[in-house]
Amino acid sequence: MNMVNVKINGVEYSVPAGITVLEACKYAKIDIPTLCYLKDINEIGACRLCLVEVTGARGMVAACVYPVADGMEIQTNTPKIRAARKTNLELVLSAHEKKCLSCIRSTNCELQKLAQEYKADEDHFVYGEKGAKVSLDTSSPSIIRDNNKCILCRRCVAACNKLQGIGAIGATNRGYDTEIAPSFEKVLADTSCINCGQCIVACPVGALYEKDDTQKVLDAIADPTKHVAICCAPSVRTAIGECFGYEPGTDAQGKMVAALKALGFDGVYDMNFTADLTIMEEATEFLSRVKNGGKLPLITSCSPGWVKYCEHYFPEMTENLSTCKSPQQMFGAIYKSYFAEKLGLDPKDIVFVSAIPCTAKKFEVGRDGQSNDGMANVDVAVTTRELGRMIEQAGIDFKALDDAEFDMPIEIGSGAGAIFGATGGVMEAALRTAAEVLEGKSFEKVDYEEVRGTEGIKFAAYKLGGVEVKVAVASGTANAAKLLKGVQDGTYDVQFIEIMACPGGCVNGGGQPIQPAVVRNNIDLRAVRASVLYNADAKLLTYRKSHENPIVKKVYEEFLGEPNSHKAHELLHTHYVKRGL
Numbered sequence: 001m002n003m004v005n006v007k008i009n010g011v012e013y014s015v016p017a018g019i020t021v022l023e024a025c026k027y028a029k030i031d032i033p034t035l036c037y038l039k040d041i042n043e044i045g046a047c048r049l050c051l052v053e054v055t056g057a058r059g060m061v062a063a064c065v066y067p068v069a070d071g072m073e074i075q076t077n078t079p080k081i082r083a084a085r086k087t088n089l090e091l092v093l094s095a096h097e098k099k100c101l102s103c104i105r106s107t108n109c110e111l112q113k114l115a116q117e118y119k120a121d122e123d124h125f126v127y128g129e130k131g132a133k134v135s136l137d138t139s140s141p142s143i144i145r146d147n148n149k150c151i152l153c154r155r156c157v158a159a160c161n162k163l164q165g166i167g168a169i170g171a172t173n174r175g176y177d178t179e180i181a182p183s184f185e186k187v188l189a190d191t192s193c194i195n196c197g198q199c200i201v202a203c204p205v206g207a208l209y210e211k212d213d214t215q216k217v218l219d220a221i222a223d224p225t226k227h228v229a230i231c232c233a234p235s236v237r238t239a240i241g242e243c244f245g246y247e248p249g250t251d252a253q254g255k256m257v258a259a260l261k262a263l264g265f266d267g268v269y270d271m272n273f274t275a276d277l278t279i280m281e282e283a284t285e286f287l288s289r290v291k292n293g294g295k296l297p298l299i300t301s302c303s304p305g306w307v308k309y310c311e312h313y314f315p316e317m318t319e320n321l322s323t324c325k326s327p328q329q330m331f332g333a334i335y336k337s338y339f340a341e342k343l344g345l346d347p348k349d350i351v352f353v354s355a356i357p358c359t360a361k362k363f364e365v366g367r368d369g370q371s372n373d374g375m376a377n378v379d380v381a382v383t384t385r386e387l388g389r390m391i392e393q394a395g396i397d398f399k400a401l402d403d404a405e406f407d408m409p410i411e412i413g414s415g416a417g418a419i420f421g422a423t424g425g426v427m428e429a430a431l432r433t434a435a436e437v438l439e440g441k442s443f444e445k446v447d448y449e450e451v452r453g454t455e456g457i458k459f460a461a462y463k464l465g466g467v468e469v470k471v472a473v474a475s476g477t478a479n480a481a482k483l484l485k486g487v488q489d490g491t492y493d494v495q496f497i498e499i500m501a502c503p504g505g506c507v508n509g510g511g512q513p514i515q516p517a518v519v520r521n522n523i524d525l526r527a528v529r530a531s532v533l534y535n536a537d538a539k540l541l542t543y544r545k546s547h548e549n550p551i552v553k554k555v556y557e558e559f560l561g562e563p564n565s566h567k568a569h570e571l572l573h574t575h576y577v578k579r580g581l
C-alpha cells in the first residue's frame with residue numbers, strides 16, 4: 001500500500017495515499033463533524049460541516065471529499081474552523097422546523113447534538129418563506145416523510161439509490177425550492193418504494209420515521225376482553241439494547257422478554273419458532289420443485305421489502321418466489337388456529353402483535369393473502385424502535401430487569417431459526433434441513449460458512465444426497481437486481497436463492513435503532529449485530545436444526561400433518577402480484 005506523510009494538528013502520521021482528509025483524521029483518532037457524509041453511501045461534501053484547513057488549498061475544504069497529499073498539514077479545530085462550522089449549522093437551522101421537544105429523534109438527532117456542541121443560535125438567520133409548513137406525506141403504510149425537518153443532506157436519496165437501486169425519492173426543484181420527494185409530485189405510496197426504511201436509518205434528523213403503531217398495541221393491552229400476544233423476530237434482541245445505551249452487539253433477549261411481560265402482554269413468544277416452521281415448508285417446497293420440475297431457482301420470500309421489489313422490478317420472476325408466508329405471518333396464522341385451541345381462546349379475541357426490525361412488515365400485515373377465516377394473521381407490527389419507546393414511556397427500567405424466558409407453549413426456537421436475521425441465515429437454515437432429508441441421515445456439521453458474512457452477493461455449491469445444489473445469497477435490493485439479471489442472462493446457474501431487502505439482512509433493518517453516522521462509519525453494524533445470532537446458534541440454543549425443534553414436530557403431528565400439506569398451504573402459504581413500475 002502506498003503511504004503518504006501528513007501532519008494533523010501538528011502531529012505526523014503515515015496514512016494510505018488516496019484517502020480523504022476525513023479518513024486520515026481517523027488515524028489521529030479525530031472525528032470530524034458531518035451531517036451529509038455516510039461512508040460508501042453519501043460522499044458529496046454538501047453540508048460543509050466537515051470544513052478543515054489544509055496547506056495548498058485556498059480557504060477551507062470539505063474533509064469528506066478532499067484527498068490527502070504527501071506533506072499536507074491539516075488543521076481540524078482552529079477558531080476559524082469552529083466559527084465556519086457554527087455559521088453553517090445556523091444556516092441549516094434557519095430552514096428547519098425546530099421542534100425538539102416533541103420530535104421523534106430528540107436526543108438521537110445528529111443536528112441537535114451538533115447545534116448543542118457548537119452553541120449554534122437557531123434563530124441567527126431568518127429564512128423568510130422557507131418557514132412555511134409543508135404537509136407530511138403519510139401515504140405509506142410504513143414511513144412518514146416530514147420535509148419541514150429535512151436538511152437536504154441527501155443521505156436518504158443515496159441509500160434508496162445506491163443500496164436499494166430504487167430511487168423512489170430524489171431532489172426536486174432547484175436552489176431555494178429544492179426538496180426531497182418522489183418525482184412528479186407523487187406521494188410515497190404511489191411509487192415503487194418497498195417500505196424498507198433504509199432511508200430512515202440514514203436520516204440524521206426527524207424528517208423520516210416509521211408510522212407509529214404503538215397506541216394500537218397499548219389500547220389492546222388495556223382492553224380486558226383481548227388476549228394480546230407478541231412474537232419477537234430474532235434481530236430485535238440483537239439491537240433493542242441500543243435503545244437503552246447498550247453497545248451494538250449486545251444480546252438483550254432476556255431483558256426484552258422481561259420488559260414485554262412488564263408491559264402487560266398475555267403471551268411473549270420467540271419468532272425463531274416460525275422461522276423453523278418456514279424452513280420446514282420452504283425446504284420441502286425446494287425439494288419438491290427439484291423433484292417435480294417446478295419453477296427454479298426458488299427464491300426465499302420472508303423479506304416483504306424484497307417481495308415487493310420483485311413484484312415491481314422482476315414481475316416475471318414472481319413464480320420463482322417461495323409461496324411461504326414470512327415467519328411473522330406464519331406465527332399469527334398458527335397462533336389464531338392451533339394455539340388458540342390449545343390455550344382455550346376464541347381467535348376473535350386475540351390481538352397478535354409482531355416485534356420486528358423491519359418497516360416493510362407494516363405493509364405486509366395488510367397484504368392480500370395474509371389472513372385466514374376473515375382474520376388478519378398479524379394485527380399490528382411494531383419495530384424495534386417502537387418497542388423501545390413503549391418500554392421507555394412505561395417507565396420500565398430496562399437495564400435493571402432480570403432476564404426472563406419466552407412463554408410456554410412456544411418457548412423453543414432453534415439456532416437455525418435464530419440466524420434468520422442475518423444475510424445467508426435463511427439459506428444456511430434451509431441447507432441444514434435439506435441436507436438431512438436428501439441424505440436420509442443426521443449430520444454433526446451444520447455450519448455452512450460459505451453463505452455467511454456481509455458481502456452483498458455470495459455463491460456456494462454443495463453435494464447433497466448425490467445432487468449438486470448451487471445456491472446464491474443477496475442482500476440489499478441493488479445486489480438482488482445484479483444477481484437476478486445474471487440468472488436471467490445465464491451468467492449464474494443456481495437453484496436456490498436467498499434475498500433480503502436490507503443490506504446485511506434483518507439485523508440492519510429499517511426498523512432498528514438508529515445509530516449516528518459517527519458509529520455507522522466506524523463499525524460494521526451488520527456484522528456486529530449478526531454476531532449475537534451466530535453466538536446463540538453455536539453456544540446458547542439446544543437445537544440447531546429446524547426439523548429437530550420439538551414444538552415444530554408437535555405442530556405437524558397434531559395439526560398440520562406434514563410440510564406442504566393442504567392445511568399447511570391454507571395457513572402458511574400466500575400469493576403475489578405483478579406490480580410493474
Ligand code: SF4
Pocket residue numbers: 096097098099100101103104105106107109110111112149205206207
Ligand atoms: S430533527 Fe433534531 S433538531 Fe430538528 S426538531 Fe428534531 S430533534 Fe430537534
Ligand code: SF4
Pocket residue numbers: 143159160164166167168169192193194195196197198199200
Ligand atoms: S423505504 Fe426504501 S425504497 Fe422506500 S424510499 Fe426509503 S429507501 Fe427507498
Ligand code: SF4
Pocket residue numbers: 149150151152153154155156157180199202203204205207208
Ligand atoms: S429526509 Fe433526512 S436523509 Fe433525506 S435529505 Fe432530508 S434530512 Fe437528509
